[in-house]
Amino acid sequence: MAKKFYITTTAPYVNADPHIGFALEIIQADAVARYHRLLGEEVIFGCGTDEHGLKIYRKALEEKLSPQKYCDQSVTAWNKLKQVLNLSYTHFIRTTERRHLEAAQALWQRCQDNGDIYKKTYKSKYCVGCELEKTDSELEQGRCPIHPNLEIELINEENYFFRFSKYQKPLLDFYAQNPDFVVPRYRFNEIIEFVKNGLEDFSVSRLKSKMPWGVDIPGDPNHVMYVWFDALVFYISTLGWPKIADFAGFWPGIQVAGKDNLRQQSAIWQAMLMSAGLPNSQQILIHGFIQSGGQKMSKSLGNVIDPIFLSQKYGADALRYYLLAKIHPFNDSDFTIQLFEEAYNSDLANGLGNLTSRIITMCQKFTGGVVPPKIELKNHPLRKLEIAVWKMLEQKMPTFEFHLVLESIWNFIHALDKYIDETKPWVLAKQGKQKQIDEIIFVLLDCLKDLAWLIAAFLPEAAQKITTALNLKDLLAKDPIYKDNWASLKPGTKIKPIKSLFPRI
16 A cells, blocks of 8 residues: 655635745745655645635725635635646645635534633734734834734734634643754754643634624624634645544644745644644744845836746746755745846756757667667666665655755766767767767666656756656656666667757847
8 A cells, every 4th residue: 555645834824915925935835745755755735815814804895706706716716726837635625615615613622622712801912914913023113024014913802712822831841852843953943942832722713793804603693713723734625634534544644834934834833733633743944035136026016926937938847846955945045037047058058958968869860769779777877876766855855955955967868968079979870889979878778768757846847858858757756766767668679759848048
């Protein structure tokens, strides 16, 4: 029976179009999901949209639409991402779907039955942009630093509260027992310190008379769930919980989120799971923010990067490559069109694309367009270098260090180019040394075949085009990964011409 693997992104709000930061998140998750499929595992890759809360409600009123109608229209932009970014997610859920509403209510009931939900009157400062309460220490000049254009609102009402304070020790014990729970480590240290400093119970409902757009609270028609309590249940409602179905086999899973989600993912959600008597998440990957020219992206500055536009203009693989190879997986990074195009030309057009064209063209020219006789490559210098790349893939994918894996793969690409320049098959052809040419072309074709496997999780379209040209079976076939050959090149096999993978810009 195949090993089961579950990975999920956060559920972004539908009140704005997809941005480059979420493109980073979902492409990171997609690369991990594709990698585990290539290992022969049964993978669920989940994502979806968060459609409740005050910001959605107000946006709908502004558009003169019902909240549900507004969400139904807005979600189409998010559904486009699957095709535009060439994503492989298997499960998509909207938090307005009946199955999610039932899951949120079931989890609420479990927490309430455990004595962790109670009612009280309270006052707080609230950022609608974050949909979070804010302490004075979190504000800068009285405003949220993430949404400085929004005024902080004061809430004074009776709400239900979750006994977050009860879970300080259980959370710290869980962290101690799971030292790799949050990646990177410095983000894990942040949340450990946050929990060590003490936890305060937080509001988990809103008065329906003031904000009616939310999940109804079981047994109380006057309140709806606070959007974060509702939204976090998305991680298990995606799997069909509270029904068993996929949940039993695939939970716990890996969650991918931005650094502004650290507290919610690694502390609040984990406490909610503990309260409900459910297993905690397996691991959480926290990525940084993407800046443009060293500045935070904003419409007013005119430096917002549209991932859909980029993918449609340059291709999904090009965007995927840049986000995985040039954007640090954990730290804040810079993105400009100039940097993107420079990487496209140097690494894709002149790198992978040019190498692939060279090898296929030489095969057409020097070996009649077929795979030449097989030779033993076990002790070949390129095979030894390739093994080092496989090891890098094996070591760094579990730690989500995509940039290091791709750097290693591109070093291999450079080595193949250098091998062509040094062996000069075109010179050997003039000298009539066909046996040497056959050996060189076989080496190159075999390395290109393995290169397709190595890039498949990152640049799936390019990988598939290469395997099609080599007349090999689909890359989704469940072959062992750490073998010299994931598929064999049979001498005499016809090699198909290939169009330029990445036309130079």
